[in-house]
Amino acid sequence: MAKVGIVMGSDSDMPVMAKAADILEQLGISYEMRIISAHREPDEFFEYAMTAEEKGFKVIIAGAGMAAHLPGMCAAIFPMPVIGIPMHTTSLGGRDSLYSIVQMPTGIPVATVAINGGANAGILAAKILATSDDALLQKLKEYSASLKESVVAKDAKLQEVGYKNY
Ligand code: RP5
Numbered sequence: 001m002a003k004v005g006i007v008m009g010s011d012s013d014m015p016v017m018a019k020a021a022d023i024l025e026q027l028g029i030s031y032e033m034r035i036i037s038a039h040r041e042p043d044e045f046f047e048y049a050m051t052a053e054e055k056g057f058k059v060i061i062a063g064a065g066m067a068a069h070l071p072g073m074c075a076a077i078f079p080m081p082v083i084g085i086p087m088h089t090t091s092l093g094g095r096d097s098l099y100s101i102v103q104m105p106t107g108i109p110v111a112t113v114a115i116n117g118g119a120n121a122g123i124l125a126a127k128i129l130a131t132s133d134d135a136l137l138q139k140l141k142e143y144s145a146s147l148k149e150s151v152v153a154k155d156a157k158l159q160e161v162g163y164k165n166y
Contacts, residue, residue: 001055001056002055002056002057003031003057003059004060005032005048006024007048008033008035008062008070010035010037010064011035013064013065013085019119020063020119020121020122020125021122022119023119027122027140027143028139029129045070045073049073049076052077052078053080058081058128060074060080061085061125062074062084062085063118064085064100066089067096071101072100072110076108081125082110083113084102084121085121086113087115088116098112123140123143
């Protein structure tokens with residue numbers, strides 16, 4: 001059974017949602033990925049959200065753009081954490097998506113990451129699962145250590161070659 005549901009409002013969201021899936025794959029976390037539009041097919045959406053718990057999902061990552069109701073409506077139905085990813089938009093730069101997702105009413109939270117923040121959504125989902133999975137927690141610690149190593153290596157190169165040759 002997949003532990004994470006990844007759902008997006010349109011295939012145009014795929015480049016960002018793929019970053020969340022990439023992180024889950026790196027960490028060995030099972031997921032199911034779907035394209036479901038809360039606006040264009042509300043019946044399909046309702047079925048998805050109503051059956052998410054019985055499918056075994058512990059977290060849903062939902063991404064959408066513009067009047068982005070998908071994450072909030074997932075949170076209204078699914079009883080466990082929902083992470084929202086606001087998509088960048090050409091019309092309003094993603095502020096439309098961000099405000100639609102982050103400004104939830106009391107009682108129905110959506111953990112909202114940055115505009116186009118697909119990778120962080122994957123990492124946050126992993127951290128939620130790691131609260132009850134020591135092996136996954138260890139993998140996340142190793143991931144954090146790799147981030148540090150990458151910065152240390154960049155600084156070492158800067159010291160070696162100087163900024164003009166970096
Ligand atoms: C939203 O509308 C989707 O999540 C997408 O970000 C946006 C545009 O969808 P398309 O017109 O590209 O299908 O529902």
